[in-house]
Amino acid sequence: MLKHPTLDLLGQLGLAGMAKAFAEMESNDDAASLSHAEWLALLLDHEATYRNDRRLALRLRHAKLRHRAVPEDVDYRTRRSLDRRLFETLLAGEWISRHENLAIIGPTGIGKSWLACAIGHKACRDNRFVLYTRLPRLIDELTLAKGDGRIAARMKSLAK
Incomplete structure (x- = not known):
């Protein structure tokens, strides 16, 4: 499989979460047993989590909260x-x-x-x-x- 062009394309499309997950899964032997649908689902899940985490970090930075209270x-x-x-x-x-x-x-x-x-x-x-x-x-x-x-x-x- 063409690893680097795929990672480059994911980066160009602004899918950094998927690119990171792709690189991690490519090096993981357990990922080889996953079907295409499962692979895609994991990549999409990683991208959604990455985007949600970035949005939360941005909102917290703009909130200028005085304490790190949860x-x-x-x-x-x-x-x-x-x-x-x-x-x-x-x-x-x-x-x-x-x-x-x-x-x-x-x-x-x-x-x-x-x-x-x-x-x-x-x-x-x-x-x-x-x-x-x-x-x-x-x-x-x-x-x-x-x-x-x-x-x-x-x-x-x-x-x-």
């Missing part, structure tokens, strides 16, 4: 008295679809920012775009945008 790491026994059912409802993200707001309030040092980042991370995994910012920074940014005439564009950007 919902699976939330400890419900800490002194913040977090209601598990409420937090799981927030993680489901239906409030986002209804265009509702969320304010996480409480005393200093109990993990409000960390929880917000965990919710943001879950939203990114759910194929939503997220922007993490603290309120004082947002107010300063909007004040500057108003001063130099960019307020309409910035508000439109935030609405997305």
Whole structure:
């Protein structure tokens, strides 16, 4: 089989996940026992996973989350008295679809920012775009945008 031209063509077509999987499967002796349909299914699965991972990485980078928090790491026994059912409802993200707001309030040092980042991370995994910012920074940014005439564009950007 023509290995290099196939890899080159996959690269030209923008199928980097398939190209990587093709190279891995070509060197794997167990892959020789697979049918053509199984081979193709594995290549397509690798490409889909590769693209989903890249989209998630892009959304997380644009979200500018302050902490590397994920919902699976939330400890419900800490002194913040977090209601598990409420937090799981927030993680489901239906409030986002209804265009509702969320304010996480409480005393200093109990993990409000960390929880917000965990919710943001879950939203990114759910194929939503997220922007993490603290309120004082947002107010300063909007004040500057108003001063130099960019307020309409910035508000439109935030609405997305």
